[in-house]
Amino acid sequence: MTGLTNPLYALTGAAVALSLLAAPAFAQAKYPDAPVKVVVPFGAGGVADVTARIVGEKLGAKLGQRFIIENQPAAGGITAAQNVLRAPADGYTIALFSNGTAVSVGLFNKLPFDPVKQFAPVSSMGYFDFVFATGADTPYKTLADLVKAAKDKPGALNIGTVVVGSTQNLTGELFKFTAGIDARIVPFKTTPDLLLSAMRGDVDVMIDSYASLKTNIEDGKMRALASSGATRSPVTPNLPTVAETVPGFDVVSWNAFFVHADTPKPIVETLNAALRDVLNDPDTKKRALELGIDARPSTPEELSKRLADDIAKWSDVIVKAGVEKR
Numbered sequence: 001m002t003g004l005t006n007p008l009y010a011l012t013g014a015a016v017a018l019s020l021l022a023a024p025a026f027a028q029a030k031y032p033d034a035p036v037k038v039v040v041p042f043g044a045g046g047v048a049d050v051t052a053r054i055v056g057e058k059l060g061a062k063l064g065q066r067f068i069i070e071n072q073p074a075a076g077g078i079t080a081a082q083n084v085l086r087a088p089a090d091g092y093t094i095a096l097f098s099n100g101t102a103v104s105v106g107l108f109n110k111l112p113f114d115p116v117k118q119f120a121p122v123s124s125m126g127y128f129d130f131v132f133a134t135g136a137d138t139p140y141k142t143l144a145d146l147v148k149a150a151k152d153k154p155g156a157l158n159i160g161t162v163v164v165g166s167t168q169n170l171t172g173e174l175f176k177f178t179a180g181i182d183a184r185i186v187p188f189k190t191t192p193d194l195l196l197s198a199m200r201g202d203v204d205v206m207i208d209s210y211a212s213l214k215t216n217i218e219d220g221k222m223r224a225l226a227s228s229g230a231t232r233s234p235v236t237p238n239l240p241t242v243a244e245t246v247p248g249f250d251v252v253s254w255n256a257f258f259v260h261a262d263t264p265k266p267i268v269e270t271l272n273a274a275l276r277d278v279l280n281d282p283d284t285k286k287r288a289l290e291l292g293i294d295a296r297p298s299t300p301e302e303l304s305k306r307l308a309d310d311i312a313k314w315s316d317v318i319v320k321a322g323v324e325k326r
Contacts, residue, residue: 106315
């Protein structure tokens, strides 16, 4: 049919065109359309685990799918990170990273994963300071008293923390450098052991999370001297910071969500937007504060910078303190 279009060909061509246009719509299902797993590198019942469960519950309500918390505790968060990397890069397996992840980069001779190159940041989940606290019967009423005592008798002051290489332990080392004091760091296997020693006065001061100390501070068995962040925490707004006595000191620990680096950007954006809504929700903030956590979202770029800065910071402390690598 010269000069004319065959109606059959026209209809067939239109059908093909429509099917090609419709294909991506059918192929790209709305995320998430199945349950999402959040891999937590800590045991059940800890602050990170409980916070993740609160946030996961809220995310599930927001996005219409369950967020299942899976605990995979192991040194350096290695097991959890490797399992996330083995899963498809589709946003259905999320890694919870923490300040401990940044520490692990400098603490291990060869960490079997790269948190910077192999993972994409989504958003921070929460931040928390550490508290410097002393037994109620010690003579230290302020952090300035403690620093003065350390300078008056070099080498006599004992600072208690949990295990060598923990963020609390490295916070103690950083405090020594920044304050310019000669003090001994005494490591303990567990927080309860450390707390008992501090209440007995076996160590002059201990460093740990507010959640670990809250009950004994409120009961008057322990005295909080300072919080570790550069500015006062909403968790302990009336507690002075270490920086108010030792200028330049700043330690804030954090928890955050990361995904496989190959995860499509729209999925990261969906998760980030949902986390922003959830973490700004007054009920979430209230429940997190009760755990000693300042629930606060971030952009992926802000989180990326936080991770890189903390890797550099703690790697330097590990070297200066002569902490043995693993």
